[in-house]
Structures are given as structure tokens and as C-alpha cells.
Amino acid sequence: xxxxxxxxxxxxxxxxxxxxxxxxxxxxxxxxxxxxxxxxxxxxxxxxxxxxxxxxxxxxxxxxxxxxxxxxxxxxxxxxxxxxxxxxxxxxxxxxxxxxxxxxxxxxxxxxxxxxxxxxxxxxxxxxxxxxxxxxxxxxxxxxxxxxxxxxxxxxxxxxxxxxxxxxxxxxxxxxxxxxxxxxxxxxxxxxxxxxxxxxxxxxxxxxxxxxxxxxxxxxxxxxxxxxxxxxxxxxxxxxxxxxxxxxxxxxxxxxxxxxxxxxxxxxxxxxxxxxxxxxxxxxxxxxxxxxxxxxxxxxxxxxxxxxxxxxxxxxxxxxxxxxxxxxxxxxxxxxxxxxxxxxxxxxxxxxxxxxxxxxxxxxxxxxxxxxxxxxxxxxxxxxxxxxxxxxxxxxxxxxxxxxxxxxxxxxxxxxxxxxxxxxxxxxxxxxxxxxxxxxxxxxxxxxxxxxxxxxxxxxxxxxxxxxxxxxxxxxxxxxxxxxxxxxxxxxxxxxxxxxxxxxxxx
Numbered sequence: 001x002x003x004x005x006x007x008x009x010x011x012x013x014x015x016x017x018x019x020x021x022x023x024x025x026x027x028x029x030x031x032x033x034x035x036x037x038x039x040x041x042x043x044x045x046x047x048x049x050x051x052x053x054x055x056x057x058x059x060x061x062x063x064x065x066x067x068x069x070x071x072x073x074x075x076x077x078x079x080x081x082x083x084x085x086x087x088x089x090x091x092x093x094x095x096x097x098x099x100x101x102x103x104x105x106x107x108x109x110x111x112x113x114x115x116x117x118x119x120x121x122x123x124x125x126x127x128x129x130x131x132x133x134x135x136x137x138x139x140x141x142x143x144x145x146x147x148x149x150x151x152x153x154x155x156x157x158x159x160x161x162x163x164x165x166x167x168x169x170x171x172x173x174x175x176x177x178x179x180x181x182x183x184x185x186x187x188x189x190x191x192x193x194x195x196x197x198x199x200x201x202x203x204x205x206x207x208x209x210x211x212x213x214x215x216x217x218x219x220x221x222x223x224x225x226x227x228x229x230x231x232x233x234x235x236x237x238x239x240x241x242x243x244x245x246x247x248x249x250x251x252x253x254x255x256x257x258x259x260x261x262x263x264x265x266x267x268x269x270x271x272x273x274x275x276x277x278x279x280x281x282x283x284x285x286x287x288x289x290x291x292x293x294x295x296x297x298x299x300x301x302x303x304x305x306x307x308x309x310x311x312x313x314x315x316x317x318x319x320x321x322x323x324x325x326x327x328x329x330x331x332x333x334x335x336x337x338x339x340x341x342x343x344x345x346x347x348x349x350x351x352x353x354x355x356x357x358x359x360x361x362x363x364x365x366x367x368x369x370x371x372x373x374x375x376x377x378x379x380x381x382x383x384x385x386x387x388x389x390x391x392x393x394x395x396x397x398x399x400x401x402x403x404x405x406x407x408x409x410x411x412x413x414x415x416x417x418x419x420x421x422x423x424x425x426x427x428x429x430x431x432x433x434x435x436x437x438x439x440x441x442x443x444x445x446x447x448x449x450x451x452x453x454x455x456x457x458x459x460x461x462x463x464x465x466x467x468x469x470x471x472x473x474x475x476x477x478x479x480x481x482x483x484x485x486x487x488x489x490x491x492x493x494x495x496x497x498x499x500x501x502x503x504x505x506x507x
Contacts, residue, residue: 009049009050009051009077010049010050011049011050014053015055016056017054017055017056017060017066018060018061022065025045047077050077051078051079052077054079054081055081057082058216058299059216059218066080080092084099102142108129108145111146112126112145116149121153125148128161128166132164135168138271144269147178147179151174151178154178167487169309172275176250179250180248183247183248200234200244201245202279203232203280204232204240204244205276206283208225208228209267209274209276210281211227211228212273213274213277216299218267218270219264220251220264221264222260222264225260225265241260246260250268250272251266274302274306282310287320288320291303291307292317295324296472301482304479308486308488308490309486309487312489313489314483314490318488318490321479321483325473325476328469328472329469329506335469336505338363341362342359343503343504346361355500356500356503359502359504363470477502481499481502
């Protein structure tokens with residue numbers, strides 16, 4: 001691959017987008033690559049022979065900087081990277097979209113087989129992962145699997161093993177304790193190894209993780225490190241950072257400067273940042289004052305799930321999450337019509353044993369029609385790719401027919417019901433979707449937009465906000481289901497109340 005790239009292009013320009021704060025493309029190139037004495041010289045961009053690598057779209061402070069540069073220079077050869085939550089496909093006019101994925105079940109099994117020599121360790125860890133689905137999902141992250149295997153091996157030396165069943169919070173606690181203990185032994189820092197200092201260390205990591213997450217970045221600069229010391233009570237504040245933080249294995253540095261306050265840092269994996277943020281939110285009781293405000297932001301998803309797994313009683317907070325999601329459409333008359341329509345239709349149609357799943361099916365129908373109105377096509381393959389649930393269940397393509405929307409409702413039902421195998425959806429239901437259903441959707445969803453049509457031409461820009469709001473609303477309901485299906489201490493009464501009221505209109 002590298003040889004092919006260098007054969008096709010004379011220059012490859014790498015730009016870390018988190019460093020692009022202002023000005024144009026030429027300015028950021030000069031800042032990164034030019035010596036001070038050459039920064040006043042003009043740059044001529046031969047774009048046909050230049051490949052731009054724009055890294056970290058989700059960390060770009062002003063997206064208009066990149067979009068403006070692409071338009072100004074009419075760039076054709078560029079690669080943009082981003083975390084999944086940091087972009088929407090509609091943000092770009094690109095030819096290909098690729099996604100990096102973690103280990104598969106086969107990869108996990110292969111790694112464990114190579115890591116251990118003893119067959120009983122291989123078998124026992126495999127069985128543990130099968131019995132603890134949340135931990136198994138973490139094992140898809142190569143770094144986390146390495147840590148899990150290492151701790152398992154250490155415990156086995158003293159005939160110990162992980163608790164089972166085990167929550168993600170309990171695993172993270174084990175991992176943090178192991179890393180700090182290993183670090184302390186290597187460095188001879190008894191104060192780190194003593195448990196009386198663990199609380200300050202965890203609080204400090206939580207503070208910097210939380211601040212970085214609020215700024216939607218994984219990069220933590222010296223200013224954040226210094227400001228976070230205000231939350232720590234320690235006898236040796238000057239040496240706390242170096243002795244207790246920098247060399248624990250929980251922060252990676254760019255090591256550009258000898259002065260640690262001038263360097264940039266990040267956690268070895270985003271999951272550590274999310275765990276410490278959740279720990280900090282719980283310890284400082286920031287659920288209703290901070291966390292709830294991020295309920296519709298996808299990059300906070302894991303923090304929500306980790307946070308509720310740490311609470312002794314989540315009933316009140318789960319109700320707050322539900323209320324926040326419902327508020328998104330509460331005052332929108334058209335969307336309330338949509339919710340009422342889906343409720344009324346799902347109440348009378350046979351074939352669904354679960355009315356929440358029934359409502360989800362008809363919301364899928366509405367979403368499909370919205371997409372079709374925008375793009376003037378009944379090809380729903382792009383719809384499926386764009387729909388929030390497709391990112392979870394990998395539903396990529398369907399045929400050009402309303403009947404195939406049944407496939408998506410099945411994918412959505414697997415999200416909405418923890419007992420999917422007990423749910424039987426009538427396979428003939430999709431065939432019953434007559435023109436009456438389509439007309440219902442039109443009259444419900446687009447009635448106030450009809451004036452925007454003239455001579456069969458669509459002003460599509462006016463419908464994109466509908467998709468955006470629907471995406472946010474569906475994402476919020478996805479989050480609710482993920483929380484309900486997590487290992488949280490929610491009462492049966494509140495669980496049923498929330499599940500049964502998903503996708504219902506506001507009375």
C-alpha cells in the first residue's frame with residue numbers, strides 16, 4: 001500500500017486537525033513543516049501530486065476550516081479520519097468510507113491461545129468471557145485483551161481468578177489497581193502502592209479525563225494537568241504529578257519537552273478516559289448538573305453506561321434521561337403528529353408481540369420516507385447505512401422495496417427487546433404496507449412542507465433538519481435501551497415504565 005501511494009503522489013501531507021485552530025490551509029502547513037525563516041514564503045499546492053491526510057476530524061475545533069480549504073483549493077486527493085461519533089456521512093462528498101474494527105471472537109480466541117501455555121488457563125478465561133458479555137465486548141479491544149490476559153495470569157499464580165459475574169466497573173477497578181501496583185513495585189514508590197493514595201490518584205485522573213471529554217478531545221495539555229491539581233489534597237503537590245501520575249502507564253506523552261507541564265498527554269485507550277470520567281461524575285455527584293446535558297451526544301454514550309453501572313440506585317437518573325430525550329420533540333407539533341401516528345398504527349396492526357417494537361418499525365418507515373423525499377429515490381440502501389441502528393447491527397444493504405424494511409425492523413427489534421428470540425414478527429407484515437401507509441406518512445410528516453414544492457422540484461435542504469432531529473431522537477432511545485440492558489440497579493417497575501413508553505407521543 002505504501003509503495004502504491006508513493007508511486008502515485010510526490011508529496012504526502014499529514015495534518016493533525018486538533019492543531020488547526022485558525023487561518024487557512026497554507027498557514028497550518030507552514031506551522032507544522034516550515035522553519036521560522038521560511039514561514040513568509042508562498043506555498044504552491046500541486047494537488048494532483050499531493051495527498052492530504054487530515055487526521056482527527058472529531059478533534060477539529062472549527063469544521064469550516066477544513067471544508068473551506070477543500071472548497072478553496074478544490075482538493076481531490078485527501079483522506080479524513082474520525083471517530084464514529086465525530087461526523088455524519090452527509091458532511092462530506094467522498095468516494096469511500098472505511099471503518100476500523102477491533103478483534104472478532106476468532107481473534108480473541110487466537111490471542112488467548114497464544115498468550116497462555118497452560119490449557120486450563122485458556123479454557124477458563126474463554127468460559128469467563130462467554131459468561132460475561134460486557135467483559136467480552138471489552139476484550140474486542142486488543143489493548144484491553146492484553147491487560148485482561150496479564151491480570152488473569154497474575155491471579156492464577158496465587159490460585160485466584162476474576163469474580164463472575166463481573167461488571168465493567170469491577171474489571172476497570174481491577175485493571176487500575178493492577179497498573180498502579182505494578183508501577184509502584186517497579187519504581188519503589190511505596191506511597192503509590194499504599195491504598196490511602198489511590199483515591200487521590202483516581203480523582204486526579206477523573207478530573208483531567210472529564211475536562212478532556214467535555215472539550216471532545218483525547219489530548220490533555222499541561223494547563224489541564226495543572227488546573228486539576230486544585231481537586232487534590234496532597235502533602236507534596238509539586239511532585240504529585242511526576243511521582244503518582246506520569247509513569248503509571250495510564251498516560252502517554254508526546255515527550256517533546258523536558259518540562260512535563262509543556263507536554264501533551266492522552267490515555268492509552270479511550271475506554272480509560274471514559275471510565276475515569278464516569279468515576280469522577282459519580283464521586284462528585286455531577287449526574288444532574290453535568291452528565292444529563294450530554295444525553296444526545298454520542299461520544300458520551302459509554303460514560304452514561306459506565307456511570308449508571310456505578311450507582312446503587314438509578315431509577316431517578318434513568319427517568320431524567322428519558323425526560324431529556326422526550327423534550328427534544330415535545331414542542332414540535334409535526335413530530336408529535338408522527339409519534340401519535342406510529343402509536344395509533346402499531347396499536348391496530350397484527351404481527352407484533354411487542355408494541356414498542358411495533359412503534360419502532362413504523363418509525364423506520366417514516367425515516368425511510370424522509371430519506372426518499374430528500375433524495376428522490378426509493379433506494380433505501382443508503383438509508384440503512386445512515387440510520388443510527390445500522391451502526392450497531394451492521395445492516396448495510398437492502399433491496400429497493402418497502403418489503404425489505406422488514407429487515408431493518410428486525411435489526412431495530414434486536415436493539416429494543418432483550419428477549420429477541422421470543423419476539424415473532426409476522427413476515428407478511430411488510431407486504432401489507434399499501435399506499436395508504438405511505439400517504440399517512442406524507443400527510444403526517446410533510447404537511448407543513450408542501451408549500452416548498454413547485455413544479456415537482458424539491459428544496460431538499462429544508463428536510464435535512466428533520467433527519468437530524470430524528471437521528472438525535474432515535475439515538476437517545478438507543479441509549480435508553482443500552483442503559484436498560486446494562487448491569488445497572490434499576491427497579492423492575494421503572495424498567496417497565498421506561499420501556500413501555502419508548503417512542504410514545506407526549507400527552
